[in-house]
Amino acid sequence: MPSDKTVVQPSSGPLPASSVGAALAAGLSVARSAHAAGSDVIRIGMVGCGNRGTGACREALLAAEPVRLVAVGDLFPERLEISLKNLTKYADLAPKIDVPAERRFAGFDAYRHVIDAGVDLVLLTTPPHFRPLHYAAAIQAGKHAFLEKPCCIDAPGYRMLAAANEEARRKKLSVVVGLQRRHQRNYLDGIQKIRDGAIGDVRFIRTYYNVQGGGRAGWRRPEGMNELEYQLRHWGVFLWLCGDHLVEQSTHEIDVANWVMDAHPVRASGLGGREKRFGPGNGDIWDHHAIEFEYEGGVRYFCQARQMSGTWDHVSETVHGSRGVLTLGTGAWGFGKLTPRELRDRKRVAENPYQREHENLLASIRGTGPYRLDAEYGATSSMTAVMGRMATYSGQLVTWDEAVQSELRLGPTRYAWDAEPPTRADATGAYPAAVPGETRAW
Incomplete structure (x- = not known):
């Protein structure tokens, strides 16, 4: 400890x-x-x-x-x-x-x-x-x-x-x-084009957060470290700590879809599983998800999320309208292959949204910029991702009302170093994971 x-x-x-x-x-x-x-x-x-x-x-x-x-x-x-x-x-x-x-x-x-x-x-x-x-x-x-x-x-x-x-x-x-x-110029400009009718009425949305990852064979708990500390130190593969990569990572893409629609979906269905993320060291989350969200009025949003080595890397958000198609951004940072480090190195800090979000926060605090309470849409988009996970883990159609009213809490009953962790590995070092049709997901 x-x-x-x-x-x-x-x-x-x-x-x-x-x-x-x-x-x-x-x-x-x-x-x-x-x-x-x-x-x-x-x-x-x-x-x-x-x-x-x-x-x-x-x-x-x-x-x-x-x-x-x-x-x-x-x-x-x-x-x-x-x-x-x-x-x-x-x-x-x-x-x-x-x-x-x-x-x-x-x-x-x-x-x-x-x-x-x-x-x-x-x-x-x-x-x-x-x-x-x-x-x-x-x-x-x-x-x-x-x-x-x-x-x-x-x-x-x-x-x-x-x-x-x-x-x-x-x-x-x-x-x-x-x-x-939400602070990135190409996204702000793209959303404004959609609002101005550049692609007509939104028909459907596609997003992808498909990256390398998964499969950490041998990443076992060291001698002398208790189970709770092990999970806390390796939180990114445990459901109760990260929410699954669909929630921890793909909330970015899900938030863009909600931003486009200025709403949250009313229902979700989907599928997924664990193809490479199994065995010792891999926690209990899945490595791929595919979800169909539906907004009020019938607009569909198709979301892919994958962390799997040796597969197609692709991150993007594309909006299909009645008069055209608009891709808002590509790559994990929305700049194609540019990374935040490269943005700094190229002296393009003004384009770096990681920097801009803090500038906007401090401007809001000081009263020199618009007042921001971004946790309102942050909560909604995070919960949208949670609803997607509920759908894939359970294999059921889940409505927004069912999702937000769920009493299923992920986590231990108390916070202390001797607390019982929410999950434990079996004799082989593998952790139990969700099984559609059997798992209670909400």
Whole structure:
């Protein structure tokens, strides 16, 4: 289990009550910080210090002046040190980082301590399972927030997000979600063309998030590491932590379809399975999905999502209209083969949506740009992906109302290092996975 050396190791706490509204209402009244005045420093806290959290923090620190990172939290102490080391090696970032030992927190309660460490803005970049809980706590405390996608991995989490969003709107808190295509010029221009009637009425939509992946043979639990810690460290292959790659990754494409339609689907059906992602080290998620979503009025959206080595790589979103066809973007970042690193190297930062989303968030906080509460559409698109997974895992037709009313919660009954994990491997090291026609998926 993780060491508590060199960092504060908070005690683990109980799971939130099922009544999310009551939990929010019971929160402390926290005075808003004076960050809205243009020259005041925006104090940032980071919860989740992995690669994505570190990248998001870098972008936030580059987005506007004056900003300062003042607190960090993660389940694992070593992640704190690695993240801070990687951030401080940049000469332009080091002066903006002020995180002494007393503001470095590890453990399941780290998020609470970061939120209470005098921050104005909290970056929530842990594995997705924890997002609703952390977001609700941040909003309850009166903090602005950046949420990495997806925003939820089950219906109880979606309902927690919805309650927190209502609170955020009442408090005029600014929130941006890591669905960066919403900040990307080619997507913004393409959506406007559709709104202007360039391709006529939308008939159907196709998206693909087909990439390499799957198959991690031999990735077994090390001697001395308990099962819960193993799953938390390798969260990307466990359903309760990532929601399946359909939710964790393809929410990007699903969000684009919802953006085009300015709505969520009303039902979904689909299929999928595990062709290469099985055996020791591969968790319990699938490696491919194909889903047909239907919107009110009959427009269909066909979604493919695959992580499978040796297969066709293709990521794109194409909208078919009565008078034409428009492809909004291609490639994992929507720029064909350009990556965010290449965008920086080519001095095209203005085109980098990962940077733009943080600039837009800080502008919303300061009042120098439009007010943003992106967690509203972030919650809807994340739940749309969850509905798709419900359809593929169960092999059933699932309606939106059935999906959002589901009481099936993914996760342990309590958060502690000695807690029983939601799933365990069999004698061969393989984890049980969903079986259509048998699995209860909602």
